[in-house]
Amino acid sequence: SPTSPASSEGTPYHAYSEGDDEDEEEEERTSQPVQHLEPLNTVLIPLAICMIYKLPILDHQAQQQATTSASTPLQPQVQYTSTSHLDATHSPQELCQLVEAVMPRNGGKIEVSRDEDGAPQYRVLGRHGELKRLLSVDEEGKVFQEFDDDDESEDGSGGTTIRLGLGDFIFYSVLVAKAAQYSFTSFAACMLSILAGLGSTLILLAVYKHALPALPISIFLAVIMYLMTRVASQPWIHMVLQSPYYV
Numbered sequence: 001s002p003t004s005p006a007s008s009e010g011t012p013y014h015a016y017s018e019g020d021d022e023d024e025e026e027e028e029r030t031s032q033p034v035q036h037l038e039p040l041n042t043v044l045i046p047l048a049i050c051m052i053y054k055l056p057i058l059d060h061q062a063q064q065q066a067t068t069s070a071s072t073p074l075q076p077q078v079q080y081t082s083t084s085h086l087d088a089t090h091s092p093q094e095l096c097q098l099v100e101a102v103m104p105r106n107g108g109k110i111e112v113s114r115d116e117d118g119a120p121q122y123r124v125l126g127r128h129g130e131l132k133r134l135l136s137v138d139e140e141g142k143v144f145q146e147f148d149d150d151d152e153s154e155d156g157s158g159g160t161t162i163r164l165g166l167g168d169f170i171f172y173s174v175l176v177a178k179a180a181q182y183s184f185t186s187f188a189a190c191m192l193s194i195l196a197g198l199g200s201t202l203i204l205l206a207v208y209k210h211a212l213p214a215l216p217i218s219i220f221l222a223v224i225m226y227l228m229t230r231v232a233s234q235p236w237i238h239m240v241l242q243s244p245y246y247v
Contacts, residue, residue, distance in 0.1 A: 040079055041103045043110050045122055046137045047085065048095040056081040058100040095141025108132065121146070162202070168214045175219065179226050185237065186229045193221035 042058060050057060059082040081102050103109050111123040115136075124132040134146045172194050180187035197218030205212050 040081070041105060041109070042100045043103060044098050044112065045101050045110055046095065046141070046143075047090060047097050047099050048137050048141045048143050049110070049122060049135060050099060050101045051086065051090070051095070052143055053101075054083075054086055055101040055103070056083045057085060057102065058082075090141070092139070092141040096137060096139065162205070164214055171215055171219060175222050175226070179222075179229075182230060183234055185234055186226050189225040189229045189233075190222040193225040194218045197221045 040058070047057075049055075059080040085099075101110070106127065108124065108126045111125060113121045113123055115121050119136065122135040122137075124135060126132050136144050136146055138144065176187060176190050176194065179190040195218075197220070198214065200217050201212055201214050
């Protein structure tokens with residue numbers, strides 16, 4: 001399936017800030033490990049995805065140091081998280097490394113799956129379990145969002161398929177049928193104009209790469225050609241047929 005790249009150093013997507021997840025509070029960044037007494041919801045994902053979603057990770061080094069320096073053994077549920085990786089610069093190898101990311105308690109989650117070739121994929125789910133997007137990470141630590149041909153993307157552009165609504169065909173059909181009632185010339189002119197307008201829309205679709213209405217260009221050209229054939233071309237054709245010229 002086609003993929004579109006997303007920078008692993010920026011924030012092309014805001015973690016769980018869409019739809020019902022807009023009220024999720026962001027955790028405050030700190031360079032010092034944060035202690036948690038309750039069990040955390042963690043998932044093993046590449047560091048590159050953590051950078052995009054600004055997720056804290058488990059700090060095993062701080063956990064070990066606290067356990068070593070403590071006079072009494074720490075409780076098993078005490079865990080430490082850190083967000084210092086969000087402000088650091090990482091190499092491609094570091095971005096590909098798997099880390100234990102901490103997910104929001106009441107927010108969405110990320111599940112790990114495999115594609116047909118066995119490569120790992122990361123399913124980003126919303127708070128209610130709906131699939132938000134499907135991510136993959138290449139060898140350079142770049143994160144890609146994958147689209148199925150039958151799925152629409154978030155901005156409404158869809159995958160790689162081209163779709164026309166039923167209303168578009170209805171308008172096309174009504175205009176062509178109305179032109180055919182007048183004359184074959186109007187019918188042919190409107191039909192060719194609609195095809196030309198549809199081709200122009202497809203060209204613009206390839207340029208702007210997001211959904212465009214299919215009616216405006218086609219209908220505008222067809223109406224103009226219908227009026228021109230009815231007002232100018234058809235009377236001229238009748239005049240020529242009534243007054244033949246001899247060569």
